[in-house]
Amino acid sequence: MIIADPKPFGQVKEYIKDYKRVLVVGCGTCVTVCLSGGEAEVQLLASGLRIALGKNGKNPVILEGTVQRQCDEEFVVPVLDRVRDERIDAVVTLACGVGVNFLADRLGSVPVFPGVDTTFYGASAGQGLWAELCAGCGNCITAYTGGICPIARCSKHLLNGPCGGSEKGRCEVAPNSIDCVWQLIYDRLKKLGRLSELQNLLPAKDWRTASDGGVRRSVREYLQEPK
Amino acid sequence: MSDNNGFKSGSNLERVLRAGHFAVTCECGPPKGADVEHLEKKINLVKGCVDAANVTDNQTAVVRMSSIGASAILVRNGVEPVMQMVTRDRNRIAAQSDIFGASALGIRNMLCLTGDHQTFGNHPMAKNVFDLDSIQLLDMVRIIRDEGKVNSGDPVEGGIKMFLGAAANPFADPFEFRVIRLAKKISAGADFVQTQCIYDMDRFRQFMKMACDMGLDKKCFILAGLTPLKSAGMAAYMNKNVAGISIPDSVIQRIRGAQKGKQAEEGIRFLIEQIQEVKEIPGIAGVHIMAIEWEDRVREIAERAGLLPRPAIEA
Amino acid sequence: MDKECPQVSAGEILATCSAACPVHTDTREYVQRISRGDYEGALDILLEVNPFPSVCGRICHHPCESECRRKTIDTAVSLRMLKRFVVENTREYRVSRQKKPAERKQGAVAIVGSGPSGLTAARDLALMGYRVSVYEKDTKLGGMLAHAIPRYRLPADALMEDIQDILATGIEVRTGCEVGRDITFQELRKDHDAVLIAVGLAESHSLPIPGTESSGVFLGIPFLWDIANGLRPELGGRTLVVGGGNVAIDIARAAKRLGTSKVYMACLEKREEMPAWQWEIDEAQEEGIEILNSWGPKAILAENGNVSGIEFRRCTRVFDEEHRFSPLYDDSETTQVDVDSVILAIGQKACLDCVSESPVTVDRGRLQCDRSSMATSERGVFACGEVMTGPGSAIQAVATGHDAARVIAHFLQTGETLKIAPRAVQTIGDLPAETAARAKRFERVEVSLTDPAVRIGDFSPIEPGFSEMEALKESRRCLACATGAYLESEAVCAGCLTCVRVCPFGVAKVDRTAVMPAQQCQTCGLCAAECPAAGIALSRFATNKMREKLREMLAGTVAEKISRPFVVSYCCLNETTSREFLREQTEAEIRETGILRVMVPCVGRLSALDLVSPFELGADKLAVLACKEEGCFYTGAEGLLRRRIARAKKFLDEIGVGQESLQLFNTEGSAEQSWPRIWAQLRSAAPDDEVIAAQAAAGGDSR
Ligand SMILES: Cc1cc2nc3c(=O)[nH]c(=O)nc-3n(C[C@H](O)[C@H](O)[C@H](O)COP(=O)(O)OP(=O)(O)OC[C@H]3O[C@@H](n4cnc5c(N)ncnc54)[C@H](O)[C@@H]3O)c2cc1C
């Protein structure tokens, strides 16, 4: 899942302070799950904006809405319709960056502003906590690392073992919060009886499948309309 | 693609080690700017006391004069550099091009490192690179040197001569993995290894035993890293705050127990004892003395440890 | 007033308490209304289905309590006492809401007998618009309630309250008129379109043993009847009551109150088999009544025609394998008790003399009657109450009275009989033990009965009612079963598991989308407060409804005229000990005091939005008045609320309102003592300069 954090309120306020009719639109998928951009956040942000801008003597109309996903045309069309029908002059989206782009590509002359900071692909690591688990490198190497990704979870993305900063299972970059992923990999491979594989050298990675190879697309020809 | 007589680069350090001498290296940190005079002063302090001096690459992620530039100045001043290179700041394109440049400037030793994370330095906001890790860097340089191919497989025009070093930290975790990692570095191309500073001699002996059991001491030269303690306060601080360094309480107590104003002297005395101790450890080929911002005491240390004069071996 | 949760009233699924009640009183609703200080509303709920709430508040055997789901946690909610509290505290209101029939309909009904069943049917039919005449042979109305149940349990004025309410519907009453003697059954039929026989079980069974004709032998019902009518039957120093049911206990306890020094009860059953309620047995024993179990009377002994004792033989078994009454005796084991009087309380039977000269069929002493259509052998003649069902409870009699009214109305309209299908009652089921284990325990509020030594002195009531504080406290023990959280729309649920993680009771689950099984939900509302999709609704005290109401209240000009600083105060209503703060505020009150109270059963359910939006509506300050520290019903709610408030404070700083505008307080002592102090403190603090500046900047109309 994509993880995002709410943007500092002041930033969002600054983006929209000169608009008259603003739509705050949430996304019902990843950002709802990670508590940053669902309907509840939409309502809270909208209320906050009304209060804060009201204090500045501005009283813009702040409208609210949430759609199931902002990364699919069919779900986004109602937002576009609202923008047109309700003469909205700016949109704040609480979807991840994907949603911001998706709307920007479709909103014509109406500006869209991000309401969250999109951070990583991660998973719930307990109540109110999410952790980065994958970096989307496009060529998964976890088969060699016990299913644990050193690219996403090592502060230095090391592929051949821990640096000298691994101490008591923690990463020197933030010993209180980050596990040394190489300790995890070591422990896991030990459990799997595959420790010897650690002696193999993982060669320099081909990063073309990651964003370094240019903007990526994913294709399922069998579903594409023939050209 | 090494010399006829089997030398990788024929550097002084390599020759000393090959000749079976107990090698001595030290550290020579570049200035936080282009202050050549300051650097030359440091160079002169260590000249003649060591077989080569490590030139750090933006150590602890604090911006300094580049290690290539500083290493070239060492060459100019007659002290052999061990140019350090970290993968934090340069991708494989920049790294390879820098290595060519270094070789062209007469640099013959390099130490391949991953580098401290930028959050520890003065530019925590920087984007890091880590296109490679230190092992992959070693591997890449070895292939350039031995097979004449850059990472992509393209041929190299005119070979490089480089004695390749790596760092080893016997004190970080997971402990059992540390020797495996050393072995990996050696098979990737490390000709010599300098260790993290040693205070816990027992654990170091254990590490060396494991390394020797795997025959690693036969495949590469292992230099024991040592750092003199200036005071008990410094010792305690390092113990607590530097990941991968552990200083036994007994050592801190010993420094603390020294008379007022005599803690530094006690630190040096302890270091000299350590040098004698590591000499006796099977598989140790030399010492790497990291007298951080204490270059002026390197001569004294080498002197008192009986490491002087340094052997001069014909190329 | 709308019920707060339609799940019980409209739907088919009942809380177990309501399901157990013969008339399906919406128990949860009235208890919840009490907890909100709406005693009048609670009375409305009681009277919906039960014309005898006052009687039931005193003597109902309360099957609701026996089935209350709170039992799984600690003890049942004291429902009967709560009911009694309601009637005792709404007397004027009750008179004011008395109803008259809306329209008059064709049709006259004669009802024989004024017990609870007869009067219930009379009231229902009268309210439907029919002409109803009740014939009662006694001078007082109420049947056994008036003549048999001793006054220490049911005072006459309590019964009177119910009866007066019933009479207000315009029923015609003929007391002192015994059908079959003062008027013939056939005359009744001639004058009415339908006749309802509700004569109850007025006669006591006697025993087929020697000695029953001796002086000093009494029959139970006539004995009680006399007492109820102010007579004091002559008992000797020692009395023995034969019987082990509730009636026997009433008789024994009444005998005690007549000054008899020694009272025994003897019955066939073992202690644990006795049909009397445990609490009745306990109270009787407290009063010094000695119970002799497993003895069958063999003969009443007499000297000179006066009772001198009674002889028993051992009863070895009362019921056979199929639980039918079939006693076995061991004649070799006998005993004799020396007493001066014997009262027989071994069961009642109907006196059907009233129909003896009519074609209505009586079969072996029992009125022939079809239970589902309540019809007797004669067209237009119906029966209800104990004469039809056999011995039972007052509220069961009431239930049959309602049914009788329905079948009779149907008959009057169509000339046909109506078969009432037994109502299929579906309950929400028991509270699962694992949920109960996580719930906090709260002691049931108990009242202490008059000291036994004192109470046997006369027939004064022995049980005090709840004080307001006690009633409020006890009402909050109700789990408000099945009024909890539910997913409003599956479409918005992202399956994020937040509800699962915050639910203190392990109730919420995600099965594709969130589910909070009504059977388990403890109604704390924590999941709704944290749901990121704002998709969980609460059946009661939904905070979105509260917000709407706030918005409504502050709309228009009201907000402008409010005395500043204007404090919105969310209050945990569980802390109140009176109605003072539970009452709805008037607009003027809010304007003048500058305080708007929003009562919530637990402030833990307030969402971050609830903690911010009042400022949008014009509040200067927001106070959250929580319960006493560690006092919350819901495990974990306090911590969550504190963290939510910390978050809201941070947000308030960011939006320029300032975190000091939101404050959390714990009630100290009672709400009535604590809250006014808090409000005064909040209001006296200097008004926020920034707010004033902002108001000025906005031309004063930004609010
Ligand atoms: C001692 C005792 C204690 C009880 N305690 C409880 C208790 O604690 N809780 C509880 O829920 N229930 C209790 N009950 C049961 C309850 O009182 C009865 O279930 C209920 O009263 C039955 O109502 P009913 O309408 O069928 O008949 P009844 O109440 O018996 O009323 C019948 C009425 O018909 C009248 N009548 C009879 N024949 C004629 C006639 N020919 N003409 C005119 N009028 C006639 C009688 O005078 C009487 O008033 C108790 C009963 C007794 C006897």
Ligand code: SF4
């Ligand atoms: S807790 Fe309340 S609603 Fe639930 S069974 Fe008991 S009285 Fe009824």
Ligand code: SF4
């Ligand atoms: S959190 Fe509370 S309201 Fe929600 S399901 Fe659990 S018990 Fe019910």
